[in-house]
Amino acid sequence: MSSLPVIGITADRSMMGAHASHTVAEKYITAAMGGSQAFAVLLPALGGGRQSITSTLSLVDGLLFTGSYSNVEPARYGGPPSAPGTLHDPARDATTLPLMRAAIEAGVPVLAICRGFQEMNVAFGGSLHQSVHTTGSFADHRENKDNPLDVQYAHAHAVRLVPGGKLQQLLQAGQAMVNSLHGQGVDRIGDGLVVEALAPDGLVEALSVAGSPAFALGVQWHPEWKYAQDKLSTALFQAFGDACRQRMLARAGQQAFDPID
Numbered sequence: 001m002s003s004l005p006v007i008g009i010t011a012d013r014s015m016m017g018a019h020a021s022h023t024v025a026e027k028y029i030t031a032a033m034g035g036s037q038a039f040a041v042l043l044p045a046l047g048g049g050r051q052s053i054t055s056t057l058s059l060v061d062g063l064l065f066t067g068s069y070s071n072v073e074p075a076r077y078g079g080p081p082s083a084p085g086t087l088h089d090p091a092r093d094a095t096t097l098p099l100m101r102a103a104i105e106a107g108v109p110v111l112a113i114c115r116g117f118q119e120m121n122v123a124f125g126g127s128l129h130q131s132v133h134t135t136g137s138f139a140d141h142r143e144n145k146d147n148p149l150d151v152q153y154a155h156a157h158a159v160r161l162v163p164g165g166k167l168q169q170l171l172q173a174g175q176a177m178v179n180s181l182h183g184q185g186v187d188r189i190g191d192g193l194v195v196e197a198l199a200p201d202g203l204v205e206a207l208s209v210a211g212s213p214a215f216a217l218g219v220q221w222h223p224e225w226k227y228a229q230d231k232l233s234t235a236l237f238q239a240f241g242d243a244c245r246q247r248m249l250a251r252a253g254q255q256a257f258d259p260i261d
Ligand SMILES: N[C@@H](CCC(=O)NCCCC(=O)O)C(=O)O
Pocket: 025, 066, 067, 068, 069, 070, 071, 072, 113, 114, 115, 116, 181, 182, 183, 184, 185, 222
């Protein structure tokens, strides 16, 4: 048995030339390995039950739901059709949405980032604003894609950590600075989800799952970016890794008592 917990990382499905491909940005892999001290494996976005959720959950000690430029298809939360030209990834939706709920119910630790955070909300029956900056109620939370990456992923605004919440307890502070690279945002909050952080304009920036048997946290920002240099990001990946290690040890204990057949 490996001494490292295994973290499954959700991939996007897109075309590389003529070939359907499954990809994960390396920053998520290095953050899981370095920040959570885990062994990273990539989970293809095959959807449609082609690889069963039960088998996936039996292979991993935790799941990292990644960010992505694509939007969750609005039919998944009863929203109006997307603006023409919006990037979707229906295979990813079909993979991550059922996996998210099943993982959390089974006590598999979950950290969900940006699109992953939006998936958490939709998986629990919530809905999304398709472009928060056109609602009239919120600021523009998008990055300027013409800027160098270091500028795009730099701190953009504060978040207020809800007193007594999981994030506030983790950081032992009332607020933190975060980056901001998203056009969509949480509208109706999913059933059983708990607000953990808010942007100055009131947009929900982090969610946890009430009564979840294990770590289950989603954040709208990108803690994987320079995870080792930012106090909140370091704390998040460490706490996620600790939860994954706990599950690994619990599973090892269970196996030791399984009858030999
Ligand atoms: N499409 C959604 C989600 C935004 C998001 O996840 N961006 C990530 C960009 C690439 C990355 O850093 O992985 C939205 O715009 O709201």
